[in-house]
Amino acid sequence: MVLVEAIRQAFRTLRTEKLRSFLTMFGVLWGTASVVFLVSWGLGVQAMMEAGYSRAGKNLMQAWPGxxxxxxxxxxxxxxxxxxxxxxxxxxxxxxxxxxxxxxxxxxxxxxxxxxxxxxxxxxxxxxxxxxxxxxxxxxxxxxxxxxxxxxxxxxxxxxxxxxxxxxxxxxxxxxxxxxxxxxxxxxxxxxxxxxxxxxxxxxxxxxxxxxxxxxxxxxxxxxxxxxxxxxxxxxxxxxxxxxxxxxxxxxxxxxxxxxxxxxxAVRIASSLDQLRKLPLEQTSTVLLLLGTTTLLIGGIGILTMMLDSVQERRQEIGVRLAVGARRRDILGQFFLETFVMTALGGLAGIALGVAGCRVLASFETADLIPLPILRAEIVFIALGVMTGVGIASGIIPAWRAAKVDPSVTLRAE
Amino acid sequence: MSDAVIALQGITKRYASGRVRVEALRGIDLVIRSGEMVAIMGPSGSGKTTLMEILGCLLQPSEGQYRFKGRPIHQIPPDGLAALRGTELGFVFQSFNLLPRLTALENVELPLSYRGVTARERHARAHEALLRVGLAERLRHLPSELSGGERQRVAIARALINRPSLILADEPTGNLDSRTGEEIMALLHTLHGEGNTVVLVTHDTRIGDQVERRVAIRDGRIETDTRSP
Structure with a gap:
């Protein structure tokens, strides 16, 4: 079946299962929003630290006699x-x-x-x-x-x-x-x-x-x-x-x-760079990225579970499709795309939420040492990338299950 | 033999569920020629549904040879079987098996969508098929908005859409009241009259007796194979 058809089918499923789809998509939405927000906030912390340490003079060393x-x-x-x-x-x-x-x-x-x-x-x-x-x-x-x-x-x-x-x-x-x-x-x-x-x-x-x-x-x-x-x-x-x-x-x-x-x-030299270099700023960013990614993964697991349920419930449909000429790979593609479309919808909404959250927070004036998120285009790309990975990962298992459905059992009248 | 749509030779099907082995079919030999209408009859548990699934290429036999229009089925790869189901076979089920989220028209179009037919041609052909079964006015309805008889008509239209060599109907009247059942049977007879090959599976002798050729199955074996004059 052509791609467009499968995507239409995915939207149809979303429409008929509104509440359930929304609840599952929310996991991915919150996950991608977390990735965007946490990574931006990590950059904000880094910038705040650098600013705080640079206030005595940026890239400045001081020499004292000893x-x-x-x-x-x-x-x-x-x-x-x-x-x-x-x-x-x-x-x-x-x-x-x-x-x-x-x-x-x-x-x-x-x-x-x-x-x-x-x-x-x-x-x-x-x-x-x-x-x-x-x-x-x-x-x-x-x-x-x-x-x-x-x-x-x-x-x-x-x-x-x-x-x-x-x-x-x-x-x-x-x-x-x-x-x-x-x-x-x-x-x-x-x-x-x-x-x-x-x-x-x-x-x-x-x-x-x-x-x-x-x-x-x-x-x-x-x-x-x-x-x-x-x-x-x-x-x-x-x-x-x-x-x-x-x-x-x-x-x-x-x-x-x-x-x-x-x-x-004899000649003592000190600089804010001594401290700044000791701060685990890179590690903090990595931890925050991991945190966001984990949240997104959990969202992906939600979608995975829902799609596995969905495959179980729609065995009859799968059987019918096989009986009217669908190949296994048509079924595989259909369910994979459905999962992926859902992940992508949730993910894009999450990115929008994350970006909006960052924008709103960054617009506040705050005291000296309160970090504000700093949004960069790369962060959106990171979130998109992780989301795509999660979508693919959580799409494969249900799709594979769907393609394994035995039509002869599902089509028998009860 | 040249016009044989189906030729079965020594077809056996064994199921292994846990430690219990069930022999659903024990050596079926059967030839169905083009243009025939055949009722496969038998009580529940006789193996008639298994036989129909094998005829429909939804199930592989454990032993024996099945030739469809002369081609041995076991030599056809899975994708080839899918294509065969899509173009040569039309299924009609007892429980209709329409997709609940698709409209009548979309249900009928479904086999075409796996054959890469353009949307415009799909609509035209599905429309035409629904006309043939007398449902021209309910194209945009969902199955839940249709009566049982109407649903089965949609299912028959779906089975007809690819002008199949064989229509397989598994208890097509089983879920319908007797009057609607008669209407559906009349429709199948009409299709047969137009030259279609129809194989009908039923346990209902009143339905079976209307059909020119009757194959009775019991315990996985053909008991009788009779023709009306």
């Missing part, structure tokens, strides 16, 4: 190290894999606006920080090269710092005091959000940034005349370069400080 490692010095009293602006400049000139470099100094200080006082993380930064940290300006401007050159007493506040210090009454142009020195607010950062990774100190939103040179004007630190920075920020072009970039940074800084390029205690 002490010379035990195996690199005979002395029991190991030499302490520090980074200066000259080191930062040297690194900036010599890097190849690393794509941007900036020095950063920090202190914990009281900040005063009118009668309001609070303690926070004050950072001396270079103009590059805004881009390296990935922060956007909500108002005003960031620290510029000229601010550094002229040691301007200007400050940029994170949203949280602004809220706590200035409140509703102050904005750009307000004068604040840091360690007693007056600074003018020239910019406010846009909200960054919860950071899943941060260096020691406050989150970006609570920080106050001032020009690195103005920071040094507070006086020499650690009893040294040099301009000492706490960390060197190093950005990668590509996160896959992380290990190479680490090696490069240690080699350059090691040469400057005359320590070994392999001394991990």
């Amino acid at each position: 002490v010379i490692g035990e195996q690199f010095t005979p002395a029991t009293d190991r030499r302490e190290l520090w980074f200066t602006t000259a080191d930062v400049t040297a690194v900036r000139e010599q890097v190849r894999i690393i794509d941007a470099v900036a020095g950063e100094a920090r202190m914990w200080s009281t900040v005063v606006f009118r009668e309001k006082t609070f303690s926070t993380d004050v950072r001396g930064v270079e103009p590059a920080q805004t881009e390296l940290r990935g922060v956007r300006m909500a108002a005003g401007r960031g620290i510029s090269r000229a601010d550094l050159d002229h040691r301007r007493r200007v400050a940029v506040l994170g949203t949280e710092a602004r809220r706590r210090l200035l409140g509703a009454r102050g904005g750009i142009g307000s004068w604040i005091r840091i360690k007693g020195q007056p600074f003018q607010v020239i910019g406010i950062h846009a909200r960054v959000g919860t950071q899943l990774w941060r260096d020691q100190g406050e989150e970006l939103d609570a920080q106050v940034w001032i020009p690195l040179t103005a920071f040094f004007a507070f006086g020499p630190r650690f009893g040294s005349d040099a301009d000492i920075v706490n960390t060197i920020l190093l950005r990668l072009r590509d996160r896959r370069d992380y290990d190479d970039a680490k090696r490069e940074a240690r080699a350059i800084i090691g040469r400057r400080l005359r320590v070994s390029a392999t001394d991990e205690e």
